[in-house]
Amino acid sequence: MIVVPASVPNPNWLRPGIPGAGQQGFGDDLLRRHRFVAIPSAVSQHSCNLIFLAGGATSTYALKFQEPFALDTRCTHPRNKSAETASPLGARWVPLRKKIVHLRG
Structure with missing residues (x-):
């Protein structure tokens, strides 16, 4: 799953900061539905972070x-x-x- 910036509920989540409950819930929901998620980096607008649950995607x-x-x-x-x-x-x-x-x- 590749997350595009327009699909993030709060554009401020794509800026550096301490994640809140809504932001964590959004990420948890993505990981429940997809093994791998590429999400825009909050640090650089020119890169993405690949997130996944290591135990759930071992193979x-x-x-x-x-x-x-x-x-x-x-x-x-x-x-x-x-x-x-x-x-x-x-x-x-x-x-x-x-x-x-x-x-x-």
Whole structure:
């Protein structure tokens, strides 16, 4: 399933922010109906995120490789210390992993 921006109930969901209950419900519904969902990225208007429930689609993809990935936080630091402690993310980013998968059939 490829989600086009016009089909997203609230266009603000395609902007960076903390997801709310409606946004999470929308995603849950998509994953109930489709094994794989490509949805526009909230970070870049030129890319999509592929989402799926790994346990529910085990026979439909294979992991090709996985490499460590860390977000460069130099551009995301708050302007002052009080903002850093008030921010839900602040400068405390958790290293992520990039996974490359091959979709079958």
